[in-house]
Amino acid sequence: MSEPTLGGHLAAFAADVARDGLPDEVAASTRQRVLDVLGLCVAAHRLDTSAAIIGHVLDQGGHEQATIVGSPQRVTAAQAALANGVLAHSLDYDDTHLPSVLHPSASVVPAALAAAEHAGADGAQTVRAVAVGLEVAVRLGMAGYDQELGNSVFFEHGQHATSITGAMGSAVAASLLYGADEKGVLDALGLTASMASGIIEANRTGGTVKRLHCGLAAQAGVTAAQLVRRGFTGPPTVLEGRFGFFEAWLHGRFFPEAITEGLGKTWAVPDIFFKPYPANHFTHTSVDAGLALRARGVRPDDVASIVIGAPTAVIRTIGAPLETKRAPETGYQAQFSGPYAVVAGLLGGGGLGTGLDDYTDALAQDPVRRALMAKVDVVPDERCDAIYPHQFPAVVTLHTTSGEVLVEEVLTNRGGPQRPLTDDELAQKFRDNVAGRVSDVDADAVRRDIHALETCPRVDDVLSRLSTLTGTTPVDPITPTTEEESA
Incomplete structure (x- = not known):
């Protein structure tokens, strides 16, 4: 029997967790991240770019499969993942893993929630899928972290590891929620590697394109998982192959032990840093x-x-x-x-x-x-x-x-393992993010729902409380301006 590929290791890990569940501390941390992302999606409605992405998504039409936070009109799962991923990352208030320097939750959580709604998944399945997606994104990011260099090789190349590895983690999370087996998860990784992207020049000299990155990553992950369900397949050596993920992005300079060492036993998820301040x-x-x-x-x-x-x-x-x-x-x-x-x-x-x-x-x-x-x-x-x-x-x-x-x-960041935010501080952050747009009653209900997410029979029940916000202007699709465009 041949040794599993790197993608095979990740696929087996995903299948094991989907079957056997999570350690309590990983599940608790995952629930906190879902709540954090939902608060960020609400808060991002203050931005012009948020109205722009929601308007763009509504323009696409399609089946009503999943919720955009703050929009009563449901859209396709892939488009909901796109919109919510943009919202989650737009305020630079989303969590960060160190030393990979990537923001995993802003893509993985929107992808998982969209797939969960579309598939009719319950809360327990969703928490497991989010946790696995986060772990995959972080481990792929760490495979690009060079200890001798003291920095991410992705970052040195001007690449946004957040969206590149976030797309891969999103694909794994979405695949699990669509019921994929090990092969299906591996195929989804194989497809998503051809869809992941992101450069970070906007950090230096301006532009709002970075706000799109996590949305595009979440959309890619959901789309890949859906295409695998319809029969598309990917290469089993997608990660380490001669023309694979790490060769393409990092020119072959990567560290495979970061993917496999302690996989399934030592979790990175609880040590991802929450952001106390809405800035880089x-x-x-x-x-x-x-x-x-x-x-x-x-x-x-x-x-x-x-x-x-x-x-x-x-x-x-x-x-x-x-x-x-x-x-x-x-x-x-x-x-x-x-x-x-x-x-x-x-x-x-x-x-x-x-x-x-x-x-x-x-x-x-x-x-x-x-x-x-x-x-x-x-x-x-x-x-x-x-x-x-x-x-x-x-x-x-x-x-x-x-x-x-x-x-x-x-010398240490607030919100990380050395200086963690308390549950009360995370609750305050959520309340601040939704203030003026979600009633106190609904905000408290969402917090309770997320705290007990594993007992929730359908994720739709939680997200429905955030489908309509106060203090925001409804976004309409762009109206064609010529007869030709109307045709």
Whole structure:
């Protein structure tokens, strides 16, 4: 009997979990991530791009199979996965795995929920599928993490591991919910590898395309699972083959033991970092440093200069070009700015320290913030380099106008295993995300439903509470403007 391929190992693992279930701590962590994603989908309705993707999806028409969060009109499962994946990732508030530096839940959860609705799956099946999809996405991401380099090879190539491996994890999750066996899961991986993609240049110089990435990944996963049901097949050596996934993306530089070692025994899911702040994860420790300086009594008028010491690898995202990072034009650009992060913390914000209302176009252009950001430098720090990418540390040094030198070292990220968010803090994040769009009664009901998701007979029952939101403008399909387009 031949040795299983890498994809075969993942397919066998998926089938085992679908049959035997999850460890309690993995199931609990998975439920928390489903709740987190649903809150993010609601909160993202404030964005023009959210209206754009929902309008695009409604334009496609098709059978009513699954729910878009915030839309009473049901759409096909693949299109629901697309829309909800875009919503989940659009606020840069979704969870992160380290050191792979990918955001697994924003693609896997929407894909799984859409497939679960379409297939009529129950909550227990859904939780198992989400957990397996997350684990697959993370392990594939870690197979691209080079310990000697100290960074993801995906990232070094300008590739967005989040959407690339997220598509693969989404395919596994969706396949399980459609009832696939081991071969079906392996085939879905084989198909999805030809559909996964994503580049991250928008992190550096702007554009909203990154918001699409998790939606496209979720859509790819659901589509692949559906095509396998209709007879399409993929190569069993899709991952390690001469012309396979790792050769195509990483030019053959990958680490297969990250996929197989401890598979099914040691889970990555509980250690995925939740985000306390709605911004690029590289900026979070700068927010913490700003909050700490504020707690020490520092006022804006006290600031002569601020230096953020950061890992060298993250500076291209949060500190370069420095002139752009000191003067973001939009709230979205502010989410990727180290100078904005430390200033936002220093001025104090909502939520768990800074909240969604602290990242607006108006605040990005606020003269007080601009004046403070002009005093901020972002430089490499050797201590931070030694820790990255297991954490995204910052050493922030503030010189006051009176000559004092104040230093705040934030070497671990809040929301990770060393500084976990409590259940109450995660509940607060959910409440903040749905405030004004979901009634307190329905918000509490959703939280209870997710907490007891394994007992839920149908996922539709949970999502129906979020199909109609208050405080949002209904999105209509684009109306053709010429007789030719109407034909």
